[in-house]
Amino acid sequence: SYVLTQPPSVSVAPGQTARITCGGTIIGSKSVHWYQQKPGQAPVLVLFDDSDRPSGIPERISGSKSGDTATLTISRVEGGDEADYHCQVWDTSGDHPGLFGGGTKLTVL
């Protein structure tokens, strides 16, 4: 079965650029979605279809994909960006339609 692999943690100083990766063999053929989850809150969709932003999501948040790896990039990181970030793929042809990565804790130093 497919697996989405994320680094457990990423740390970045304010004003710098954070990059969070999501790897998996299914990524090359399916869209990747990203969710931001702040402590004690529900996740929020911040990117869909690899790189599209829902309304209200700042342009500092962007997405890309190359081969089997998708990347969420946050430019000019702020303290308010500190959160868990989850990648997700939808594949009803596989044995696990709604697949999530393990999540990455972004720490702003």
Next chain:
Amino acid sequence: QITLEESGPTLVKATQTLTLTCTFSGFSLRTAGMGVGWIRQPPGKALEWVAIIYWDDDKVYNPSLKSRLTITKDTSKNQVVLTLTNVDPVDAATYYCTRKRGYSHVVGFDRWGQGTLVTVSS
């Protein structure tokens, strides 16, 4: 304004059946392609997709839970109900109700409820 709200017991005993209700507003499950589903998250752990039901009553379940799951909808009440039988302590989690606007893989879960924490006692 789009909202989703989960309701149900906060504590269930092992082997019992868990029934959760999602009541939503601001959209309709009569809309072509619309789906409402459930995602859960054990404390301190990753998100796990559980099930989804679409406007046309198509249902998709997490294969690892499928034998214990039932998802239904009441379009007139704007509600989706999830039933999980024979619960185990490993089913303890925050359960989120979510919306998915379409069957396609290019669509994510664009709205979430605040979640409801379910504890399972052994």
